[in-house]
Amino acid sequence: MSLIKFADVTIGYEGVNVLSKISFEINSGNYLCIVGENGSGKTTLMKSMLGLISPISGTISFDDGLKQNHIGYLPQQSKLQKDFPASVYEVVLSGCLSKGFSPFYSKLQKKTALENMYKTGISDLKNKCFRELSGGQQQRALLARALCSTEKMLILDEPITGLDPIAAQELYTLIKQLNNNNGITVVMVTHDVNSAINNASHILHLRKDTYFYGSTHTYLHSDIGKGFLITDCPCENCQRNHRGGV
Ligand code: ADP
Numbered sequence: 001m002s003l004i005k006f007a008d009v010t011i012g013y014e015g016v017n018v019l020s021k022i023s024f025e026i027n028s029g030n031y032l033c034i035v036g037e038n039g040s041g042k043t044t045l046m047k048s049m050l051g052l053i054s055p056i057s058g059t060i061s062f063d064d065g066l067k068q069n070h071i072g073y074l075p076q077q078s079k080l081q082k083d084f085p086a087s088v089y090e091v092v093l094s095g096c097l098s099k100g101f102s103p104f105y106s107k108l109q110k111k112t113a114l115e116n117m118y119k120t121g122i123s124d125l126k127n128k129c130f131r132e133l134s135g136g137q138q139q140r141a142l143l144a145r146a147l148c149s150t151e152k153m154l155i156l157d158e159p160i161t162g163l164d165p166i167a168a169q170e171l172y173t174l175i176k177q178l179n180n181n182n183g184i185t186v187v188m189v190t191h192d193v194n195s196a197i198n199n200a201s202h203i204l205h206l207r208k209d210t211y212f213y214g215s216t217h218t219y220l221h222s223d224i225g226k227g228f229l230i231t232d233c234p235c236e237n238c239q240r241n242h243r244g245g246v
Contacts (some may be wrong), residue, residue: 001028003153003185004049004065010056012040012046017056018044024204024213031179031186033196034205042189045206046155048136049187072146072154076161079136082131088141089126092117095148116144119182120174136167140174153185160199172199193228
């Protein structure tokens, strides 16, 4: 089932096109990584998925059950976020506000926050001050917060920036689990192409005047993928072929 479909979409600012005639669709359960050089339009594309900018032409359609304010969004970490003076529980709970503001949190919202803290492995940090957490723990808390606004789709903007390699790997494992075990569709903007290849089902590679969209396997065999990567296709079948010198 298609959750978001881009059909011949052109997006830009003040009459200047950043992306021209892009078509792709994200199906339920996909794990899509968006890669490309700085300035290639990754953030612009993400903003259009979140409904923050409208296309100049073409159509972006959403599945009936997916409202744009029900997409969980993990923005790039800012200094301000890191120093947020609130408990982990309060930060996570605030993710429930995207579904509508009320002066008090409901029992259901509190239960949702606790469940998402459990899913992201931070239940024991509930009463800690957010700014005292490590970078990896902060990202887990912000992921739990993003999960409070969705049961369907997460959009993550360079989630491992600033994390050490171990924390980064742990975060990737967690995101993969949410995708595999909880059926959360994942869209991630990343510069980490190796991890994209290891984890994603699909790749969208943006380049000036062109783009690639397809399965990770097809990407590894595409001209754009081959030109960009120095790795072989990791799938068993291809490994056999590569070993055989094909
Ligand atoms: P990326 O995320 O891949 O680095 P962006 O989507 O941020 O790329 O930017 C793509 C292009 O759009 C760049 O040339 C950038 O200068 C331009 N751009 C980004 N935001 C704006 C804006 N608010 N107004 C005008 N141009 C912008």
